[in-house]
Amino acid sequence: MRKMLTARQLLIFKYIVEEFIATGEPVGSKLLMTKYQLPYSSATIRNEMNFLEKQHYLDKTHTSSGRVPSKKGYHFYVETLLQPDVDETVKNQVSTLFADTNRSLNEIIQQCCEMLSQLTHLTTVALGPNSSYERFQNVTLIPLGRKSATAIIVTDKGHVENRTFPVRDENMMDDLSACVDVINETLRGVPINNVIEKLENDVKPILNVKVKEHEVLFNAFLEAFMKFAKNNIYFSGKDNMLYQPEYNDVNKLRKLVTAFENSQTWNLLEPLTQEEGVTIRIGNETPFDDLNDVSVISASFDTGSRSKGSISVIGPTRMPYEKVVSLVEYISKNIESLILDEQRKNDER
Template identity: 30%
Template sequence: MLRAIVADYVSTHEPVGSKALVDRHQLGVSSATVRNDMAVLEAEGYIAQPHTSSGRIPTDKGYRQFVDRIAAVKPLSAAERRAIMQFLDSGVDLDDVLQRSVRLLAQLTRQVAVIQYPVLTSARVRHLEVVALSPSRLLLVLIVDTGRVEQRIVELGGALGDDDVSRIRDVFAAAVHGQRIPDAAVAVADLGPLAPTDLRDAVIRCGAVLVETLVERRDDRLVLGGTANLTRNAADFEGLSGSLRSVLETLEEQVVVLKLLAATQDPGTVTVAIGAETQDVNLRGASVVSTGYGSAGTVFGGLGVLGPTRMDYPGTISAVAAVARYVGEVLGGR
């Protein structure tokens, strides 16, 4: 009964009455029997009556019960999987792949899609390049296995020759190549006293810049797509603690959404936070469906969608899981 009420309300956005349930779902019982069952569900807090003499709508508790009883996620077809992989794999760099990911997820779910930039602490150093911009200025290019690229300029206290630059490159490459980011930061911090005397000042200056780059930054960014989709469901947020404007402000601030994504660390598990479960008053009318993405057992970050509690949960969960899987494969293979 609850499944039918949720399905009808998601589809029509109209309170669901007993007669409509009997007619649409061919339940084989009378409207009176359905009304009795609905009265029980209402008494237990799974559905509510928004207005006198109207039908019933699911509550957050009702949606939670519905989500918890989804037996299996509908798999994507082979054609859909190929299309997703080809679309993401044609991204030219990390930024492009993430932009394509949220665009695709927003199209599949018709909700707001969000993806977190790969977190540095979960990555390993793939390559460190040292380039001489001038005799007294170096460019450090750090490439990690998530596809993230960091570039920093180091001002030196004196001039260096080409051989000196090569020696500095070798010193740092030996210390950080293949290391997890936290371990690489420790290794770099220890290099100064061990460096050859003639290179010590340059190594210390480069090391200071690298450590600052390697230590996890607090400005983790989100990429958003499909924000305009919220306007189609503006009425879903009215009358609750948070209006559509409040939801948009929360998305803009990103802190709450980052916290929800950070709570999802298992790429194989999709988490659904419904209404008050988001623990933010501005999102009382919203749900967040999220998971982690990564490769070879390493979580790069989180992704998901945000929309009204009245959403297609089975379809949304399926889309989030699929896009997360292929984003991880694309970034892990680069």
């Protein structure tokens, strides 16, 4: 059974965690007494540190008499002592980012990733929703000389996909043009998450009649539209982790780089989109195998449909939890508000 900590023990523990987060160096009793002007003797602080170590909130390093937070200690810190808050400067930055409603959700999520990595100096990854709040606008066919043409697919939010087709002769170009006309007439204004179904049920039967090489062209357009339906993964600040002192060790660095390059690692973040609020995973709770000094802080955002997205910050266990939790929570709520507001506007049209 966990013993309740006294006010003195809580204060000493809090300062140890925050000092270690700031410096990466084990924390000793003399430093605590002088830097934080604690009204206790060095011996008293040492005794409390010994108690906190026995309770597994602190670990003692082999290189000094100082202490560092344990995994249990970090959990206790974020569950008990954290006081998240976002300063007004950051709120203004976020407001400016979300003020431009003409950008696609993909662009906004990417920019949120970049903002988070800049503010935290850590790595950010986001799993975007299925573009379900966007609607198909049109396909434009652009000839590229005599041998090929590109079909550019655009949503009402400016999300673009394209597909290039080889053109053998005028008949092939006529087939392509007919295919584009049918898609534009049938799908304009359809929510992106309904496009695949509409292609199969409404577009394909028409192409069977009007277009000679309907099967090849239909499959090509189907593949292009399916890109919209996939969860998009966005990164920013991958290199930031490489400059953390925890990864001066070559073997650790190699494991980290391998994990970042493995797409399966990011797929393991998918369950985070289904969890409510902010989740904090420390050490071996994260998707990063063999890396017990990594933490992942995530928050999901609702898209108003069956899918959700999430945004995460990845850093060492010695990350500034208070700052990161505040930012991840605040930005995810803003993303969610933007999506749901847009959906309400679409429903009212």
